[in-house]
Amino acid sequence: xxxxxxxxxxxxxxxxxxTPYGKWDPRIGAYRAMALDYHEIRMYLDRSQIxxxxxxxxxxxxxxxxxxxxxxxxQREALSAWLRAGRRGVIVLxxxxxxxxxxxxxxxxxxxxxxxxxxxxxxxxxxxxxxxxQFSIDVGILGGGEEDIKPxxxxxxxxxxxxxxxxxxxxxxxxxxxxxxLPAPTYSQIAEMYIAPFRMGLTATYEREDxxxxxxxxxxxxxxxxxxxxxxxxxxxxxxSYEKVLIELKxxxxxxxxxxxxxxxxxLKRNGITMRSATDFQRFIMRTGRDTDARKALVxxxxxxxxxFNSESKIEALGSYLKKFSGERxxxxxxxxxxxYNISRRFLIPAIxxxxxxxxxxxxxxxxxxxxxxxxxxxxxxxxxxDVPEASVGFILGGSGSSREYxxxxxxxxxxxxxxxxxxxxxxxxETVETRISQRRHR
Amino acid sequence: MLPSDLLVARRRGDRIIPGYAELGGSSLELAxxxxxxxxxxxxLKKHELNVKLSELEEWTTDxxxxxxxxxxxxxxxxxxxxxxxxxxxxxxxxxQASAERGLPTSEEERKLIVARVSKETGLNINEIEEAFYxxxxxxxxVANFDAPDPIMLLREYNMGITQTLLFNASEMSFTxxxxxxxxxxxxxxxxxxxxxxxxxxxxxxxxxxxxxLFKLSRRYGTSMAKLLPHIVSKGSWRIQxxxxxxTGKNLLNFELDSTRHGYYIKGLSNGEERSFDSSVExxxxxxxxxxxxGWKLVREPGPLPVGHHVMLPDFLIQRGGLRVYLExxxxxxxxxxxxKLRKLEAVKDVDLIVAVDRRLACKVSSKRLEHxxxxxxxxKVPLKPIxxxxxxxxxxxxxxxxxxxxxxxxxxxxxxxxxxxxAGLLGVSTESVKVAAENISIPGYLRQGDLYVQKTFLEKIxxxxxxxxxxxxxxxxxxxxxxxxxxxxxxxxxxxxxxxRTIWRGINPELAEIxxxxxxPAKG
Numbered sequence: 001x002x003x004x005x006x007x008x009x010x011x012x013x014x015x016x017x018x019t020p021y022g023k024w025d026p027r028i029g030a031y032r033a034m035a036l037d038y039h040e041i042r043m044y045l046d047r048s049q050i051x052x053x054x055x056x057x058x059x060x061x062x063x064x065x066x067x068x069x070x071x072x073x074x075q076r077e078a079l080s081a082w083l084r085a086g087r088r089g090v091i092v093l094x095x096x097x098x099x100x101x102x103x104x105x106x107x108x109x110x111x112x113x114x115x116x117x118x119x120x121x122x123x124x125x126x127x128x129x130x131x132x133x134q135f136s137i138d139v140g141i142l143g144g145g146e147e148d149i150k151p152x153x154x155x156x157x158x159x160x161x162x163x164x165x166x167x168x169x170x171x172x173x174x175x176x177x178x179x180x181x182l183p184a185p186t187y188s189q190i191a192e193m194y195i196a197p198f199r200m201g202l203t204a205t206y207e208r209e210d211x212x213x214x215x216x217x218x219x220x221x222x223x224x225x226x227x228x229x230x231x232x233x234x235x236x237x238x239x240x241s242y243e244k245v246l247i248e249l250k251x252x253x254x255x256x257x258x259x260x261x262x263x264x265x266x267x268l269k270r271n272g273i274t275m276r277s278a279t280d281f282q283r284f285i286m287r288t289g290r291d292t293d294a295r296k297a298l299v300x301x302x303x304x305x306x307x308x309f310n311s312e313s314k315i316e317a318l319g320s321y322l323k324k325f326s327g328e329r330x331x332x333x334x335x336x337x338x339x340x341y342n343i344s345r346r347f348l349i350p351a352i353x354x355x356x357x358x359x360x361x362x363x364x365x366x367x368x369x370x371x372x373x374x375x376x377x378x379x380x381x382x383x384x385x386x387d388v389p390e391a392s393v394g395f396i397l398g399g400s401g402s403s404r405e406y407x408x409x410x411x412x413x414x415x416x417x418x419x420x421x422x423x424x425x426x427x428x429x430x431e432t433v434e435t436r437i438s439q440r441r442h443r
Numbered sequence: 444m445l446p447s448d449l450l451v452a453r454r455r456g457d458r459i460i461p462g463y464a465e466l467g468g469s470s471l472e473l474a475x476x477x478x479x480x481x482x483x484x485x486x487l488k489k490h491e492l493n494v495k496l497s498e499l500e501e502w503t504t505d506x507x508x509x510x511x512x513x514x515x516x517x518x519x520x521x522x523x524x525x526x527x528x529x530x531x532x533x534x535x536x537x538x539q540a541s542a543e544r545g546l547p548t549s550e551e552e553r554k555l556i557v558a559r560v561s562k563e564t565g566l567n568i569n570e571i572e573e574a575f576y577x578x579x580x581x582x583x584x585v586a587n588f589d590a591p592d593p594i595m596l597l598r599e600y601n602m603g604i605t606q607t608l609l610f611n612a613s614e615m616s617f618t619x620x621x622x623x624x625x626x627x628x629x630x631x632x633x634x635x636x637x638x639x640x641x642x643x644x645x646x647x648x649x650x651x652x653x654x655x656l657f658k659l660s661r662r663y664g665t666s667m668a669k670l671l672p673h674i675v676s677k678g679s680w681r682i683q684x685x686x687x688x689x690t691g692k693n694l695l696n697f698e699l700d701s702t703r704h705g706y707y708i709k710g711l712s713n714g715e716e717r718s719f720d721s722s723v724e725x726x727x728x729x730x731x732x733x734x735x736x737g738w739k740l741v742r743e744p745g746p747l748p749v750g751h752h753v754m755l756p757d758f759l760i761q762r763g764g765l766r767v768y769l770e771x772x773x774x775x776x777x778x779x780x781x782x783k784l785r786k787l788e789a790v791k792d793v794d795l796i797v798a799v800d801r802r803l804a805c806k807v808s809s810k811r812l813e814h815x816x817x818x819x820x821x822x823k824v825p826l827k828p829i830x831x832x833x834x835x836x837x838x839x840x841x842x843x844x845x846x847x848x849x850x851x852x853x854x855x856x857x858x859x860x861x862x863x864x865x866a867g868l869l870g871v872s873t874e875s876v877k878v879a880a881e882n883i884s885i886p887g888y889l890r891q892g893d894l895y896v897q898k899t900f901l902e903k904i905x906x907x908x909x910x911x912x913x914x915x916x917x918x919x920x921x922x923x924x925x926x927x928x929x930x931x932x933x934x935x936x937x938x939x940x941x942x943x944r945t946i947w948r949g950i951n952p953e954l955a956e957i958x959x960x961x962x963x964p965a966k967g
Contacts, residue, residue, distance in 0.1 A: 008634050008653045025656050027638050029750070032656050165634050165653075185691070189662060193654065289451065289505060319548040326546055341576055347548075348541035348556055350534070355579055360531050364538075373542050 002045070002052040006169035009193030010035055011056055019044050035168050036219070039197035056195060058169045062151045065108045067134045075102050078225040082106065082200060088221030090179055090201035094228065096389070099202040100127070103175045104134050106200055107152065112172035116154045117190060119178050125362060127154045127177070142167075144358060157187050164193035173198040174220075180205050182219060183212040191219035242424045245321075247313045249429050257432060260304035267297035308429035310339045314397055317427060319347060321395065322375055325423075329368060330393040332377040339397065340379050349375040396426040444610075444668060445603040449511045452608055459686050459695040461604045463707055464508065464597045473503065474512060474593040474600075481516050481588050489522065490581035508600075515599050521587035526574035528566065533574050536560050598709035602675075605708060606668035608697060612684045613659050615667045616649040618642070621678030623755050624743050629673050633666035639746065639753045646746050646753065659694075661687050675701070676710035723771055724757050727824040731760075734826065738762045738833055749789045756795065760829075763872060765836060768795045771824060787815060796832060798824045837874070844875035849882040858900035859932040862893040891940045894933050904929060905941050912959055919945050919955035 002015030013022050013031035021041050022031035033041055038056060045052050071079065078091045079102050087110065093099050107114050116127050121144035131139045131152060140150030143159035149170065160167070174194055176182050179201030182191060191199070199220035206223055207213050216222055249257060268275065268284075271294075275281055287294040308314075322330060334340050337353045344351035350364045350373055367373045369390050451462035464470040477499065484492040496513050500506040524530070540556050540563075547553040561568055576582055591599070609615070619626065630637055630650060637650045650670070652663035667684070674680050681700040688695055699708075724742070731740050744759035747768065758769040772783060787797060794816075801821045818828045848869050865883075866873040873893075876883070880890065888895045904926055911917050911925070922943075926934040938945065938957065948954045 010653045010656075023656055027636050027656075032653065034654065034657055185661070189654075189660075192657075289507060292504065295506065319546070322546050323548050341579070345575060346553070347546055348537050348553065349546070350538045357531060357578075360534070363535070373538060375546070 002050060003055065004041065004052060005055040006035070006058065006195065007032070008165040009168050009189075011038055011041065011195070013041070015052070017045075017050050034192050035195045036192045038195035056169055057172070059113050059172065060149075060151050060170070062111060062113050063137055065111055065135050065137070067104065067108055069101060069105045069108065069134065071101060071105055072098065074227055075105075078102050078227075079105055079109075081225040083109070085221060085224040087173075087198040087200075089199075089224035090203065090206060090216060090220070090222060092203055092206045092223055092226035095204045097227070099177075100130060103177075103200060103202060104130065107131075107173065107175070108135070110173050110198060112198065113151045113170060114153070114173040114175065115160065115167070115171040115194070115196070116152075116175045116177065117157055117160045118154060119157055119181055121156060121358065122361065122365075123177060124154045124156060125358075157181055157190065160190045160194075161187055164189060168194040171196050174200070176201045176220065179203045179216070179220070180208055180213065183208065183215040188215060188219055241421070242426070245317065245425050245427045246430050247311065247317055247427055249308060249311050249432070250313055253307050253311055253313070257304050257307045260300040260307070261433070263300035264297045264304065267293060304432075306336070306338075308432045309335050309397070310342065311429055314427045314429065315343065315346060318343065318395060318397065321425060322347060322349075325393045326374060328374070328392045329371070329388075329390045330375040330395065331388070331391050332375065332395045332397060334377065334379055334397045337379050340377050343377045347375070347377075349373070349377055352376060352378045354379075392422050394422075394424045396424070444606045445511050445514055445600075447607060447610060449507045449514065450604055450607045451505060451507050451511075452604070454695065457693070457696055459608070459697050461601075461608050462505070462508075463601045463604070463704075466594050466597050466707060470508075470597060471593055473499075473509070474596050477509065477512050477516060478590050478593055478596065481520065481585070482590050484585045485588060487585055488525075488581065489583050489585065492585060493581070511600055511603060512596060515596060515603060516588075516591075519589040519591065520585050522580075522583035523586040524577050525582070525584050526570070526577040528564070528570075528574050530574050530576060530578040533560070533564070533566075533571065534576075536563060537571075537575070595709065598707060601704075601707045602672065602709045605699065606671055608686060609668040609671060609684060610664040611661050611687045611689075612664040612667050612697070613661060613687050613694065614649065614651040614655065615670075615682065615684040616647055617674050617680060617682045618645040618647050619674055619678060619680040622673060622676055623745055625676075626670070626673050627746075627753070627755055629670055633663075633669060635663060635666055635670070637752070639748055641748065646748065648753075659687060659691075672709075672711045674710075675699075675705070675708055676712070679705075723773060723820075723822075723824060727769075727771070727826075728758070730826060731829075734830075736830065736833070744768075747790075747793060749786050752786060752789075754786055754790065760833065762833075762837075765833075765840060766794065767833060767836060768793060769798065769829070770795060771798045771820075773800050790815065794836065796829060841872060841874040841878055844871040845878035847871070848875065848879045851883050853883065853885045855885055855888060855895065855897070858897045858930055859937070860888070860895040861932070862895070865895065889940060891936050894936045896931075896937060896940060900929075900931065901937070901941060904931060904937060908941070908943065908957070909959075912957070917957045918953045919947075919957060920952035922957050923952065 002013055002017050005012055005014075011022075011033045012025075012028065013019060013033065018024070018031045019033065019041050021037040021044070022033040024030075025032040042054065074093075075098055078093065082089055082091060082102075083106075091099065091102060093102075103116070116131075118124055118127055124141060124143050128139045128141060131137070131154070135152075137152065138150050140148045140153030141155075142149065142153055142163065143156030147159075147163075149167065153171070155163075171194065174190075174196040176190075176199070180203045181187055182201065201216065201220050206216075206226070248254075267273075273280070273284060275284070284294065285298070288298050318332065322332075332343060332349075334343070337355070340351045340353055343349070350368075352361055352364060356364075364373065364376060365388065368376055368388060371390070453460050453462060464474075477496075480492070480495055480499070484495070496509065500509045503509050537556070537560050540559050541547065544556055544559070545552075547556055557568055557571055560566075561571060564571070566574070627637075635650045635652055636655075637648050640647045640649070650663075650667065652660065652666070654660055654662065671682075674682060679701040682698065684697045686695040686697050687693075728740060728742060738760050739762065741759040741761065742757070744756065746753035746755055754770070756768040756770045758771075760767045760769060770787075787795070796816045796818065798818050798820050801819045816832055818825065848871055851869065853865065853868065862876050862880075863873050865885075866876045869876065877893075885895060887898055889898055889901065890896075907925060907929065908917065908922065911921075917925075922938060923934040926937055931937055935945075944958050946956045946958060948956075
């Protein structure tokens with residue numbers, strides 16, 4: 001008789017028969033397979049009528065779930081496509097289209113122990129609230145210093161990865177929110193080290209710039225349903241406008257910028273370096289460890305970038321825009337925390353960064369939703385998934401060149417609200433490389 | 444451990460070498476300088492200290508070195524918020540006031556709002572500005588700093604970058620001379636898998652993790668980094684690791700050993716190394732030693748290979764060539780026990796006594812461990828069954844050996860040979876020779892007790908004594924000198940073989956008289 005058991009993120013198969021999924025492990029004198037293959041191994045053994053004992057899952061008792069979820073038509077379609085695909089695969093829908101609801105319905109339909117994996121602590125909190133509201137059950141939390149495992153648990157990617165050895169056999173269903181994070185070298189281990197046969201991925205941006213999304217079919221099943229923004233705009237999502245606001249730097253700022261930035265470009269010219277890709281830049285960064293001039297060039301470049309990211313002209317312009325839209329709810333995005341705090345101090349509006357205490361963060365968002373605050377300034381922490389449907393105006397004061405970031409930020413203010421007309425403004429310094437970074441974003 | 448972006452390392456072909464700090468010269472100078480900077484920073488805000496640090500960075504060759512040292516020193520600082528009010532509560536008041544009054548777009552409007560909060564809280568404007576974000580890391584005050592010795596800091600730094608390098612290790616192997624118990628307990632805790640191979644006189648231990656089987660994985664690098672201080676804390680050691688290159692495409696070799704690097708790297712001091720509860724072992728060692736059995740007790744004698752694994756027995760009890768191991772299985776978790784039993788089942792060709800806590804008796808199926816000597820204990824490991832085991836072991840061995848030497852014919856040349864020497868020649872214990880003595884033939888020799896004497900040599904001595912006795916008296920002392928002058932040993936045994944008797948008159952050998960085989964002692 002063969003025996004399957006879970007061993008720190010993998011499955012050991014003891015007994016006479018190997019399977020096509022296991023590999024002989026001389027270290028322990030048994031076959032070993034990835035936890036990812038758990039479902040396949042069982043199916044193989046069943047099909048081949050090989051007798052076995054399965055000690056792999058360690059599943060707590062699951063309460064019976066009740067709820068009154070109402071799905072929209074496209075949400076129903078997405079769910080049934082996923083069910084038909086063997087309860088595996090990725091659903092691609094624009095931000096604000098209610099992906100969470102689809103997952104909640106799936107959790108109720110399967111009624112299995114479930115781990116929901118999300119990118120940030122804020123999202124852990126948001127999911128927990130929704131699960132409690134929907135099912136009136138205790139929900140486990142993993143991440144942000146908390147560790148409380150329940151039949152339904154919400155975790156950050158980091159914690160799910162770190163604790164994979166101990167938790168990999170506790171859940172039959174995994175939901176990956178913002179699943180485009182999963183196919184990275186570290187996080188893909190979550191998919192590999194958990195046995196969960198049922199897997200659902202949710203995202204608005206399936207493709208990754210590095211092409212790693214091609215690994216998703218192996219890790220959790222491929223794309224099973226997709227709708228694009230245009231198909232929902234006006235009907236299920238708000239209309240929006242986008243405006244580029246060109247800002248002239250203060251004369252002193254422009255002078256400082258030109259000086260610092262030319263230090264950088266001169267170094268590149270002198271050393272015959274061209275910058276076309278992220279790899280080129282990475283190579284340049286490596287140089288800074290041994291070449292003092294390269295280091296100086298990098299410092300100068302960073303100073304130059306800071307000048308236009310933090311430009312006084314931009315802050316002034318932001319002030320007048322904020323005033324103009326003070327009747328609506330605004331979100332301000334910056335690249336650096338430093339600017340977040342400058343703006344917060346200057347205009348006395350609340351700030352959220354990774355340093356903001358959890359309780360305060362919760363409170364700020366709560367008050368913003370209720371209208372007690374009408375603006376929040378943040379760096380990159382609110383980029384993903386936090387639900388602030390009340391926001392209708394967005395200001396981008398500087399971000400990276402990534403187009404995903406742009407879409408996500410746009411998503412923040414596109415949440416469906418009756419009669420809402422969303423507006424997005426991007427502040428760009430004239431006569432600087434910022435114009436180029438912005439172009440890259442809109443590619 | 445340091446953040447990955449502060450790792451300084453050089454590649455030479457397929458080797459990778461961390462940029463270790465010398466414990467002298469400019470490195471030492473820089474270390475002392477930074478420590479001083481921190482010592483002077485008491486009462487300053489973190490960002491003020493950071494400004495000074497970045498000035499220092501400007502003129503050093505590698506800013507990562509400065510930041511690495513600073514990271515270690517940050518851990519020795521206690522930070523405090525300057526203000527007595529809660530910044531969170533204060534911010535709530537400010538943001539509320541601002542939201543109610545409307546966004547301030549001019550300095551004047553802003554002042555009005557702050558003034559309103561000042562009135563509400565009784566804090567003055569400065570206090571408000573100070574406390575506004577007083578809880579941010581950069582706004583915290585250095586309240587206390589525990590300054591290290593600069594050399595120690597550099598050794599910590601070298602340990603730190605080595606650990607950081609190991610974050611990207613896919614496998615690591617090592618040999619050590621000491622600290623086995625701690626190292627293996629940590630391997631287990633860290634969820635690593637090891638295999639052991641014997642290399643010369645050393646055991647080479649290779650570690651990776653369960654999923655390393657499927658693909659090159661950095662997953663266990665952090666655990667290996669955590670293990671490192673335990674490996675380098677005692678004795679001599681040698682470490683090899685495979686480091687996955689940043690691109691993930693190449694494997695680089697990393698090597699470290701106590702002779703070249705021991706001085707540069709800080710391991711764990713005795714106090715820092717976690718000690719395990721071992722009162723049962725302690726008690727046993729003390730009471731066993733007090734018995735003076737002639738058996739030597741060795742604590743934590745090092746690894747005993749069991750297939751690809753090792754056992755780390757608590758004791759080795761040895762005497763001559765006899766080796767008996769003792770393993771004390773205390774009251775542990777079920778997982779630990781299952782693992783231990785699986786290993787014990789696999790132990791072969793080793794004499795192992797397993798002392799099991801009585802509370803575990805029901806869980807230990809003695810049938811599977813029949814080949815081992817199982818004893819049970821409660822609170823204290825009983826000595827009696829162990830001593831009985833040792834005696835039996837000695838006896839069995841003697842009987843077995845005696846069998847092997849029966850019928851042996853030995854050629855000797857020395858005039859007098861002791862039994863110990865015979866045992867040595869035959870490669871068995873003296874006890875065994877004694878048992879088999881009747882059945883060992885040594886032509887031309889006579890045996891008396893533990894002594895073998897050449898017959899021709901006996902005749903020579905007999906003649907010498909006889910010729911003395913015909914003319915004068917011979918004292919025992921004189922007889923001894925006579926025998927020794929002819930190259931003999933153990934004179935009294937030789938006299939006994941030849942049938943001479945000694946008449947003692949007190950304890951002085953010069954007054955003791957040798958009498959012939961058939962003569963009466965001379966009177967008066």
